[in-house]
Amino acid sequence: DTAVSQTPKYLVTQMGNDKSIKCEQNLGHDTMYWYKQDSKKFLKIMFSYNNKELIINETVPNRFSPKSPDKAHLNLHINSLELGDSAVYFCASSHATGITYEQYFGPGTRLTVT
């Protein structure tokens, strides 16, 4: 039974399109995150939600908009996709917000913008 799941696993699209990535966790956690990992394995946090409230909002273009309909879901919508958006996007969850709380990561969504 998958703890943190993401859909789709692969996403290939053209520049200028709008796409969404969905994330669900069944761990009962209060906090969820979105991360971006580039080709050099640099992993950077983008957003964090706690109980559907935005906690962390890193310097991310406003083309990226997270939405948390409930504690178990955190979706990422990306408008006007650009070549530089190509990366692997990871969703994660933890019991609460903060480094001392173990984060559980999803399998990732590989986004390729052509």
Place this chain on the structure above:
Amino acid sequence: LAKTTQPISMDSYEGQEVNITCSHNNIATNDYITWYQQFPSQGPRFIIQGYKTKVTNEVASLFIPADRKSSTLSLPRVSLSDTAVYYCLVGDNFNKFYFGSGTKLNVKP
């Protein structure tokens, strides 16, 4: 935000002990040190966390000297399946944390 510095990559052979050191000179009093492991094509997973001295679990040991300005992740008798990227994070629950690019460990037969 405590900045961390790790080697970009390391090579090892099966059966050896591997030590990966992370430097965090500006670590704050309330900061913890956390390590994650990421296998190819997977999301990172938590390995170990500590505040001072030594912490050991079934996967690894974490050594933290008294000044806490560095930490060493120790993997005993590595196997090919330990080939992964290892991330060192430093911070508390009230500040942002930083994964960076980690250390790519390549275990050879």
